[in-house]
Amino acid sequence: MTRYSPPLLRRFFSCAATSASPAAGRGAGKKNLVFLGSPQVAASVLDTLLAASGSPDSGFQVAAVVTQPPAAKNRGRKLLPSAVAQLALDRGFPEELIFTPERAREESFLSDLKEVKPDVCITAAYGNILPRKFLDIPPCGTVNIHPSLLPLYRGAAPVQRALQDGVAETGVSLAYTVRALDAGPVIACERFSVNEYIKAPELLAILFDIGSKLLINELPSILDGSAIEKAHPQDDSKATLAPKLNSEESWLSFDQEAKELHNKMC
Numbered sequence: 001m002t003r004y005s006p007p008l009l010r011r012f013f014s015c016a017a018t019s020a021s022p023a024a025g026r027g028a029g030k031k032n033l034v035f036l037g038s039p040q041v042a043a044s045v046l047d048t049l050l051a052a053s054g055s056p057d058s059g060f061q062v063a064a065v066v067t068q069p070p071a072a073k074n075r076g077r078k079l080l081p082s083a084v085a086q087l088a089l090d091r092g093f094p095e096e097l098i099f100t101p102e103r104a105r106e107e108s109f110l111s112d113l114k115e116v117k118p119d120v121c122i123t124a125a126y127g128n129i130l131p132r133k134f135l136d137i138p139p140c141g142t143v144n145i146h147p148s149l150l151p152l153y154r155g156a157a158p159v160q161r162a163l164q165d166g167v168a169e170t171g172v173s174l175a176y177t178v179r180a181l182d183a184g185p186v187i188a189c190e191r192f193s194v195n196e197y198i199k200a201p202e203l204l205a206i207l208f209d210i211g212s213k214l215l216i217n218e219l220p221s222i223l224d225g226s227a228i229e230k231a232h233p234q235d236d237s238k239a240t241l242a243p244k245l246n247s248e249e250s251w252l253s254f255d256q257e258a259k260e261l262h263n264k265m266c
Helices: 038-053 085-088 107-116 160-163 199-222 226-230 258-264
Strands: 032-037 060-066 071-073 078-080 119-123 144-145 169-176 186-193
Touching: 032 038, 032 107, 038 060, 038 085, 038 119, 038 199, 060 107, 060 160, 078 160, 119 199, 160 169, 160 199, 169 199, 186 199, 199 226
Parallel strands: 032 060, 032 119, 119 144
Antiparallel strands: 071 078, 144 169, 169 186
């Protein structure tokens, strides 16, 4: 299958011209952070990280960005970069350090990622399964921003499923990524009260905004290794799943209770 690679968004950078890390010299003494995300809510997280990394006392720099490949959108079906890629370009992030692999297991991508020498990887709605070979690369681990109070609502649609269930409270968790789905030790979480009027897109944006601030607060401990010591294992016996919604679930049955119909339309 042919892979699209637009001129301003190359899939991988070339390290043939230098044997040093491409991030070398961009921020001497700072730890390298690689960000992975795709939709608009993830772009807001990246924006927060880029702003924080520019602070004189910041201990990290965003060394690379990983996102989904350009996709056909709108009526013209023109190939457009993800919201994360567009935000990175708009902020002047080096084009050669924006990676768009179709799969995170691709050997060429993993090889190039190693060249960046990431100390930590941060994921937020990336939309791609991370293999063991990826997880073994950053010495400080990979940390995910997940919009639920783990172990509740593990999976691709935690906000939608929580609203369907009519919860009065949800939240966001920072958790280490392991091979099992959203099952890694939780570094920190923050609760958020839900009212009956909030819709999924609004709640998703709020939770990722909270998660961004939580991440900035916890990054020093993540980078010095103390976060892994305080992180608590999840209780798998309390886990619930939040699979992606399918088209059949969009149908409404007026045999259902009014509250159930209301929650379904959130």
